[in-house]
Amino acid sequence: MVTATDLLRVEDLGISFTTMGGPIHAVRNASLRVLPGKVTALVGESGSGKSVTSQAVMGILPNTANVRGRILFSDPATPGKTVDLLEMPVDGEEIRAIRGSRIAKIFQEPMTSLSPLHTIGNQIGEVLAIHTDLPKAERRARTEEMLGLVGFKNPKRAHDMYSFELSGGLRQRAMIAMALICRPALLVADEPTTALDVTIQAQILQLLRELQQKLNMAMLLITHDLGVVANVADEVVVMYHGEVMEAGTVEDIFRNPSHPYLKGLMAAVPHFDMKPGERLKALREIPINVEHLLGRKKEVAPKGDVLLEVRDLSKSFVTRSSGWFGKSEPPVKAVDGVSFDIKRGECLGLVGESGCGKTTVSKILMRALTPDSGSVIYHGANGPIDVLKAEGDDLRTLRTKIQMVFQDPVSSLSPRMTIENVLSEPLEIHNRGDAKQRSEKVKSLMEAIGLDKRFLKRYPHSFSGGQRQRIGIARAIALGPDLVVCDEPVSALDVSVQAQILNLLKDLQKNLGLTYLFISHNLAVVDYMADRIAVMYAGRIVELAPREVLMRKPVHPYTRALLAAVPFPDLNRPLDFGEIRATSVLEKGWAPQFRADEQDSLSPADLGDGHFVLARRNVDARELRP
Amino acid sequence: MLRYIIWRIAMMVPTLLIISALVFTIIELPPGDYFESYAAELKAQGEDVDTAYLDTLRKEYNFDKPPVIRYFYWLGGMLQGDFGYSFEYQLPVTEVVGDRMWLTVLVSFVTIVFTWLLAFPIGIYSATHQYSWGDYGLTFLGLLGIAIPNFMLALILMYFANIWFGVSIGHLMDLKYLGQPMSWDKAKSILDHLWIPVIIVGTAGTAGMIRRLRANLLDELQKQYVVTARAKGLSPFRTLVKYPLRMSLNFFISDIGSILPAIISGAEITAIVLSLETTGPMLIKALQSQDMYLAGSFLMFLAFLTVIGVLISDLALALLDPRIRLQGGSTK
Numbered sequence: 001m002v003t004a005t006d007l008l009r010v011e012d013l014g015i016s017f018t019t020m021g022g023p024i025h026a027v028r029n030a031s032l033r034v035l036p037g038k039v040t041a042l043v044g045e046s047g048s049g050k051s052v053t054s055q056a057v058m059g060i061l062p063n064t065a066n067v068r069g070r071i072l073f074s075d076p077a078t079p080g081k082t083v084d085l086l087e088m089p090v091d092g093e094e095i096r097a098i099r100g101s102r103i104a105k106i107f108q109e110p111m112t113s114l115s116p117l118h119t120i121g122n123q124i125g126e127v128l129a130i131h132t133d134l135p136k137a138e139r140r141a142r143t144e145e146m147l148g149l150v151g152f153k154n155p156k157r158a159h160d161m162y163s164f165e166l167s168g169g170l171r172q173r174a175m176i177a178m179a180l181i182c183r184p185a186l187l188v189a190d191e192p193t194t195a196l197d198v199t200i201q202a203q204i205l206q207l208l209r210e211l212q213q214k215l216n217m218a219m220l221l222i223t224h225d226l227g228v229v230a231n232v233a234d235e236v237v238v239m240y241h242g243e244v245m246e247a248g249t250v251e252d253i254f255r256n257p258s259h260p261y262l263k264g265l266m267a268a269v270p271h272f273d274m275k276p277g278e279r280l281k282a283l284r285e286i287p288i289n290v291e292h293l294l295g296r297k298k299e300v301a302p303k304g305d306v307l308l309e310v311r312d313l314s315k316s317f318v319t320r321s322s323g324w325f326g327k328s329e330p331p332v333k334a335v336d337g338v339s340f341d342i343k344r345g346e347c348l349g350l351v352g353e354s355g356c357g358k359t360t361v362s363k364i365l366m367r368a369l370t371p372d373s374g375s376v377i378y379h380g381a382n383g384p385i386d387v388l389k390a391e392g393d394d395l396r397t398l399r400t401k402i403q404m405v406f407q408d409p410v411s412s413l414s415p416r417m418t419i420e421n422v423l424s425e426p427l428e429i430h431n432r433g434d435a436k437q438r439s440e441k442v443k444s445l446m447e448a449i450g451l452d453k454r455f456l457k458r459y460p461h462s463f464s465g466g467q468r469q470r471i472g473i474a475r476a477i478a479l480g481p482d483l484v485v486c487d488e489p490v491s492a493l494d495v496s497v498q499a500q501i502l503n504l505l506k507d508l509q510k511n512l513g514l515t516y517l518f519i520s521h522n523l524a525v526v527d528y529m530a531d532r533i534a535v536m537y538a539g540r541i542v543e544l545a546p547r548e549v550l551m552r553k554p555v556h557p558y559t560r561a562l563l564a565a566v567p568f569p570d571l572n573r574p575l576d577f578g579e580i581r582a583t584s585v586l587e588k589g590w591a592p593q594f595r596a597d598e599q600d601s602l603s604p605a606d607l608g609d610g611h612f613v614l615a616r617r618n619v620d621a622r623e624l625r626p
Numbered sequence: 627m628l629r630y631i632i633w634r635i636a637m638m639v640p641t642l643l644i645i646s647a648l649v650f651t652i653i654e655l656p657p658g659d660y661f662e663s664y665a666a667e668l669k670a671q672g673e674d675v676d677t678a679y680l681d682t683l684r685k686e687y688n689f690d691k692p693p694v695i696r697y698f699y700w701l702g703g704m705l706q707g708d709f710g711y712s713f714e715y716q717l718p719v720t721e722v723v724g725d726r727m728w729l730t731v732l733v734s735f736v737t738i739v740f741t742w743l744l745a746f747p748i749g750i751y752s753a754t755h756q757y758s759w760g761d762y763g764l765t766f767l768g769l770l771g772i773a774i775p776n777f778m779l780a781l782i783l784m785y786f787a788n789i790w791f792g793v794s795i796g797h798l799m800d801l802k803y804l805g806q807p808m809s810w811d812k813a814k815s816i817l818d819h820l821w822i823p824v825i826i827v828g829t830a831g832t833a834g835m836i837r838r839l840r841a842n843l844l845d846e847l848q849k850q851y852v853v854t855a856r857a858k859g860l861s862p863f864r865t866l867v868k869y870p871l872r873m874s875l876n877f878f879i880s881d882i883g884s885i886l887p888a889i890i891s892g893a894e895i896t897a898i899v900l901s902l903e904t905t906g907p908m909l910i911k912a913l914q915s916q917d918m919y920l921a922g923s924f925l926m927f928l929a930f931l932t933v934i935g936v937l938i939s940d941l942a943l944a945l946l947d948p949r950i951r952l953q954g955g956s957t958k
Contacts, residue, residue, distance in 0.1 A: 060856050091862050100858035107857075112850040115869050116949050127858045162948045178858070 006074065007218045008034040008057065008103075008186055013069035015052050015061065015242075023066070026052045030069075030244045032237045034186060036076055039212065039219040041233035041250075043226065045265075045494040049242040050222045054188045057220065058105055059085060059095045075102055076185055101131040104179035108191035110171035114163035120147070121159030124178045131182050146177045150207060168354070169200035176207065183215055190222045197353035197521060202565035205232055206577045224495055226269060227567030230254060231575045238262050254571050268499040269569055270528035272551060279506075280528065282499035286470075290511045292444030293477075306379055307515050308342040308365070308387075308402075308483060313374035315360055334360045335371065336539035339604075342483065347509065347516040349530030349547070351523060351562070357539040358519045362485045364388075365517070366404055367395075378402070380482065400430055403476035407488035409468035413460040419446075419471055420456040426478045445474040449504060466497035470504060477508060485517045490525060502528060523566050527551055532610065535559045538587070542594075544604070545611040555613045555624050557590040593619040631941065638933050645929040646704075650697045652925075653918045659689055660713045660916045667915075687711065700922065710919025714912065719923050723905060729798055730904040732816070737824045738885060741831045748832075749839030754866065756844060764836065771833030780826045780899040787822075795822045796901045804903070823902055827893045835878075842877055846870035872946075879942045886935030887928045 015027040027049040034040045044050045055061045057071055071085040075098075088095040107113040114123060125143045128134055134142065140159065147155035150173040163171055172192065179187055189208065193201040209232060212219055221232060229236055229250070236253040238246045238261070246259040257263050267281040316331035335357045342348045352358045363369040365376060367387065376387035380401055385394045387402075406412035413422055423442045432438065446453050449470040460468055469489060476484050486505065490498040502525065508514060518529045526533055527547060534544040535558065543556040554560045564579045587595060593615050596602045604612040605624060615624055661680045668675050683689075688696055703710060709719040748768075752761045787795045797804075798819050803812040846852070847870050855865040894906030901907075905924070912921040944951045 058857050060853055091856070096859040096861060098859070099856070100860075105857045107850060107854060109850055113854045115851045115855075115873070117872055117947060118868075126860070130859050162952065164949055165952065175854075178854075 005036065006033045006072070007036040007076070008074075008220065009070075009072040010053070010057070011070045011072065013053065013056060013071065014067070015049070015056055016066050017062075017064050018066065019064070025242055026065075027056075027239075027242045030239065030242070032244065032247060033235075034218045034220050035235070036185070036218050037212075037216045038234040039221055039232055040235045040237060041221045041223060041229040042237050042239060043223060043229055043265075044239035045224055045496050047241075048239040050239050051190055053239070054105070054190050054220060054222050057085065057188055058099060058103060059088065059090065060099075060105075073098070073103070073186075077102070097131070100127050100179075100184075101182045102184050103186045103188060104182070104184040105188040105190065106172070106175050106179050106192045108194055110163075110168050110175055110195060113175055114171060116162060116164050119160050119162055120166070120174045124174065124181055127178060127181050143177075143181065146181045147174070149211070150174070150177045150180075151203070152177075168196055169204065172196060172200075172204055173207070176204070176211070180211060180215065180217075184217060187212070187217055187219045188222070189219060191224070192221070193228065194223070194225070198523070199353065199561055199565045201228075202567070202575060202577075205567070205575070208232070209577075225567070226266060226495075226569035230569050230571055231567045238265075250571065254569070265496060266569060268496050270499075270502065270524045271568060271570070272524060272527055272566075274528065280499040280503060282503060283496040284500070286450035286500055286504070288450040288504060288507060289447040290508065291447075292440075293448045293512070305344050306341045307344040308517075309375075309377040309379070310341070310361075310365070311339045311375045311377075313338040313361065313364055313371045313376070315357075315364065315369060315371045333539045335364070338374070338536075338539070338541055340534055340541060340544060342515055342517055344482070344515055345509075345513055346531040347518050347529050349526035349533040350517060350519045350536060351521065351526050351533060352536035353521055353562075356536045358536050359487055360539075361536075362404070362487050362517065362519055365485055366402065367398075378483075396430070400426075400479040401481050402483045402485065403479065403481040405469075405472050405476045405484060405486045405489045408492055409465050409472055410460075410492075412472055413468055415460055418457050418459055419451075419463075422460075422471060423456075423474055423478055426475060430479060432479070441478070445478055448477070448508065449474045464497070465493050466500055469493060469497075469501050473501075473504065473508070477512065477514070480512075481514070483515045483517065485519070487519045488521070489518075491520065491522065498525070505529065523562060535562065540602075540614060541604075541612075542614045543612065545607075545613075546609065549609065549611050555607065555611070557594060592616075593624060630944075634937055634940065638937065641933055642926075642930060645933075646701060646926055647697070649922055649925045649929070650693070650700065653916075653922050654693050656916060658916070659684075660918060661689070663916050664713065683713075700919070704923070704926065709923040712912070712917055712920040714915055714917040714920065719920050722920060723908070723923075726903055726905045726908060729816075729902075730906070733798070733820065733823055733827070733902070733904060734888065736820060737828045737831070740824050740828045741835060744828070744832045745835035745839060749836045750843065750866070750871065752836065752840040753843035753847060765840075768833035768836045771829040772837070774829075776826055776830055776893060776896040777899045779829065780823075780896050783822060783826060784900070795819070798823070798903045823893075823896065823900055826896055826900070838877055839874065842874035843870055846873045849873075876943060876947060879946065880939050882939040882942065883932065883936040886931040886938075 010030060010032045013027055013030045014025070016023040016025045030049070030053060032040065032042065032053075042050045042053065052061065052065070056065075056067055061067065067086055069086065072082050073085050074082045083094075083098075085095065085098070114120070121140065121143050124146065125139045128139045128142060132139075144155040144159055147158050152158040152170070152173065158166075158170075158174075163174065166174065172195075176192075187208075192208065193204050196204060205228065208219070211217070219232075221228070223229060233250045236246075236248065236250050237244055238253070238259065240261045245261050246253065246257070253262070257266060261283075264281065264283045268283055270280055313335050314333070314337055315335040316333050318331045338357075338361055340348065350358050350361065360369060364371050365387065367390075371388065374388075378385045378387050378398060378401065380397065382397075385398055387398060390398050417425070420439075420442055423445050424438045427433065427438045427441060433441065442456065443453050446456065451467065451470060451474075455463075460471070463471065469492075473489075489505070490501050493501060505516070505518075506529070509516060516529070518526060520526050520529075530547055532544065532546050533550045534541045535550070535556065536542070537558045543550065543554065543559045545554075550559065551563070554563055564576060567575050594602075594613075596616070601617065602614050603617050605615045605619065606612055607624065613624060661684055665675045665677070665680060688699055691699075700710065707720075711717070712719050712722045715722045748764050752764050755761050784795055799812060799815040800819075803809075803815055806812055849870065852865060852870055855869050856862075860868070893904075894910055896902075897904045897906040898910070909921065909924045911917075912924065
C-alpha cells in the first residue's frame with residue numbers, strides 16, 4: 001500500500017500520554033496514507049485516537065504526549081523530497097513553516113476556534129503575514145478574495161467582523177478560509193461539520209469538495225459520521241481504541257466491511273430505509289428488566305385519544321438595545337402560532353435546525369417559560385388540566401405526569417448527588433412511599449434502564465455519557481409520567497451509544513405505555529423513533545405528517561431541503577449537491593404558495609391522512625404537491 | 627459609544643450624591659462633634675477649657691444648625707472647591723492635604739509600576755511553565771508575599787536595616803527637608819527613601835497579581851483558538867502575546883477601578899509604621915478625632931476616584947474587547 005507518491009504516510013504511529021496513573025496509550029501502531037488530491041477519512045468514535053493522530057500530523061500535540069513512529073510528508077511543491085514531521089523540533093521553525101502553509105487544519109468547534117478579540121480578516125490575513133512577504137494591502141485583497149470563495153456574500157464587510165457576530169456555519173467558513181488561504185497541499189479537517197445543522201453541513205461538505213478539487217488539495221477528514229464518509233472520502237481508515245481496524249478504498253469498506261467493529265457501527269446508525277419494527281443493533285446491547293417497575297403500575301390507558309393539546313403558542317424574546325446607540329431591535333419570534341396534538345401512546349417527533357424554536361416549545365410545555373399567548377391542555381385520567389394556568393394540586397399532578405430528558409447528560413445530573421439521591425429525589429418531593437419503598441423503587445428503576453444496582457452509591461462522574469443519559473431517563477420515569485419530553489437526548493452521544501439509548505426509549509415506551517415528544521435535529525433518529533413528525537422552521541410548524549408520509553412524500557420545500565441534506569452511509573445514495581443548491585432552506589427561495597404576503601397569511605392546509613402543510617389560505621391542496 | 631459615555635458620566639452624579647449623604651451620615655453618627663472631643667482631650671490633660679470660645683467656634687462653623695442644613699453647606703462648599711476647615715490642624719483642608727497628597731501619589735504610582743514590572747513577567751513565566759520548579763519557587767515566594775502582612779514586613783525591614791546598615795528607614799525624606807520647599811536635594815532624598823515603602827507595599831500586590839495573571843492565562847492557554855494559532859504556524863511567543871495574553875488582560879483592566887482610590891488611601895498601617903508623610907495616617911487620625919471636614923473630604927475624594935476609576939476601566943474594557951462593545955446589553 002505504501003508508494004512513493006503518497007502525500008502523507010503515517011507509519012507505526014504510537015502516541016501515549018503520561019499521567020499520574022501511568023501512561024495511557026492513545027494510539028498504537030497506526031499506519032495510514034493520504035494520496036495527493038484525494039480524501040482519506042479517519043473514522044472512529046470518541047476516544048478512538050483519531051483526533052490525536054491528526055494533532056500529531058500538525059505537531060500540535062499537548063506537551064504530555066510521547067510520540068513514536070514516522071509521519072512522512074512529501075510536498076508536491078518540492079518533488080522528491082520527503083520529510084519526517086516527527087523529527088522536526090517541537091514548535092521549531094521547520095515545522096512552523098509547514099503548518100498553516102503546506103498542511104492546514106480545520107477544527108470541530110467553530111465557536112471557540114476563533115479569537116473573539118480579533119476580526120476575521122485579521123486572523124485569516126495573519127496566515128499570509130507569517131508565510132509570505134506580501135504587503136498589507138495585498139494581504140487584505142487576498143483575504144477578501146478567499147472569504148468570497150468560501151461563500152461570504154460581502155467579503156469586504158466580513159473582513160472586519162468579529163467571530164461572535166457570525167453564525168456557526170459562517171464561522172466554519174471563516175475557519176476554512178483561514179486554512180486554505182496559503183493553498184496547502186494537505187487539509188486536516190477534524191470533525192468539520194459535527195457542530196453544524198444538516199443543511200449547513202451539506203453546504204460545507206459541498207464547499208470542501210469543490211475547493212479540494214479546484215485547488216487539487218488532499219484532505220485527511222476525521223469524523224464519526226459514516227454518512228459524511230460515504231459522500232466525501234476516497235479512502236477510509238477505521239480506528240478503534242487507538243488501533244487501525246480496517247483500511248481501504250471507500251468502495252471496499254462500504255460494500256464489504258470485514259471487521260466486526262465496522263459492521264456493528266454500520267448497523268447501529270439509524271437510516272431511512274428501515275422496515276417498520278426493525279431494531280437498531282447497538283454495539284453493546286444492554287438487557288433491561290421493567291417487570292418490577294410494572295408491578296405497581298396501573299393498566300395502560302387506551303391508545304389514540306389526545307393526551308396533550310397545544311394551540312397557537314407564541315413566544316417572543318426581546319433583545320435589549322444592542323449597540324451603543326441604543327437602537328432597539330424588534331422582538332424575535334421564537335415560537336409563532338404553534339399548534340399540535342400529542343396522542344396517547346405515540347411518539348411525536350419535532351424536527352428543526354438550531355434556533356427554530358423547538359426547545360422553546362418544550363420549555364413552555366414544562367412551564368419553564370411562559371408563552372405570550374396560546375394554550376396547552378393536558379387530558380389526564382382525572383379530566384383536563386390547563387397546563388399554563390395550573391396551580392396547587394393540578395400543578396403537582398402535572399409535574400408528575402410530564403417529565404423531561406435533557407440533551408446534555410453531563411450538566412443535567414448534579415455532580416454532588418449519588419445516583420440513589422438523583423433517582424429518589426422526585427419520589428421524596430412528591431411524598432411517594434416511605435424510605436424502604438423508595439429504595440425498592442429506585443432499585444427497580446435501575447433494572448429498568450439496565451444498570452447494576454451496585455452503582456447506586458456512585459456519583460455521576462464515574463459513568464460514561466450513555467450511562468448518564470440512562471440515569472436521566474430513569475429519573476424522568478421515576479414518578480410514572482404519561483408524557484416524556486425528550487430534548488435531543490442522543491445528540492451529545494457517540495453513534496454506538498446512541499443506538500442503546502434509542503432502543504431503551506423504545507422499549508420503555510412499549511412496556512410502560514409512555515407518550516413521547518421527541519425533539520431532534522437528526523432526521524434519521526426522528527424517523528426511527530417517531531410515529532408522526534412535525535417540522536419546525538423559524539418558530540412555525542411548516543409540515544406535520546405521519547412518519548412514512550413525511551419521509552416519502554414531503555410537500556414543503558423546507559422539509560425537502562432538510563431531507564436532501566442528510567448524508568447517507570450508502571454509496572448508492574450520494575448527496576445530490578445540485579438538489580441542495582436548488583432547494584432552499586431560506587424562506588425567500590420557496591415557491592410563492594408557501595410564503596406569506598400582505599394579502600394572504602399562512603395557515604395549515606390539510607392534505608388528508610393527518611398530513612398538514614403550512615401554506616397560503618387560498619391555495620388549493622393540489623397546487624402544493626410538487 | 628458616545629451616548630454610552632455620556633450616560634455613564636451622567637450616572638455618576640446621583641451616585642456621588644448618594645455617597646456624599648452616606649459619608650456625612652457616618653461622620654455624624656458618633657455622638658458629639660470635634661469640639662466636644664477636643665474639650666474632653668483638654669480635660670483629660672488637666673487643662674482648662676474655654677467653653678465660651680468653643681461655642682463661638684461652633685456658631686461660626688454652623689455646628690448649631692441641624693445636620694441636614696450642615697450637609698448642604700458642606701456639599702455646596704465642595705462644589706466650589708472649598709473642602710472646609712480642619713480643626714485639628716487649624717488650616718483649610720486643601721492646605722493640610724496638599725503636600726502629602728503629591729507624596730502619596732508618588733509612592734503609589736511607583737508602587738504600581740513596580741508591581742506591574744515584576745508581576746507580568748513572573749505571571750507569564752509561571753503560566754507557561756506550569757508545574758516546573760521555577761513555577762513552584764515563584765508561587766512559593768508569591769504566597770509568602772500574600773501571607774506576610776505589610777506592616778510586619780515593614781517592622782522586619784526596619785529592624786534589619788538598623789542592625790546591618792545602622793540607618794533608620796522611616797519617613798519619605800530626610801527629616802531636615804520636612805516642610806521645606808521642593809529642591810534638588812529634597813527630591814534626591816525622597817528618591818533615596820522611596821524604595822523601602824515601594825517594596826513593602828508592593829510585595830502583596832505583586833504576589834496577588836502574579837497569582838491572578840497565572841490563573842487567567844492558564845485558563846486561556848487551554849482554549850481552542852490557541853491551538854488554531856499554533857496550527858497557522860505562528861511562533862509560540864507571538865501566539866502567547868497576541869491571543870491568550872491579550873484575552874487574560876480583562877481582569878487587569880477591571881483592576882484599574884480599584885487602583886485609583888488605593889493610590890491615596892492604600893497601606894495606611896504600613897505608612898504609620900514607617901512614619902511616611904502620606905495621606906493614609908492623616909485619614910485615620912481625622913476619623914479618630916472627628917475632624918469632620920477633613921475626614922469627610924477625604925472619603926468623598928476616595929469615592930470620586932472610585933467612580934472615575936470604574937468608568938475608566940469600563941471604557942477601556944469596551945475599547946479592548948469587541949464582545950463588550952458590540953454585544954453589550956443583549957439578554958437571553
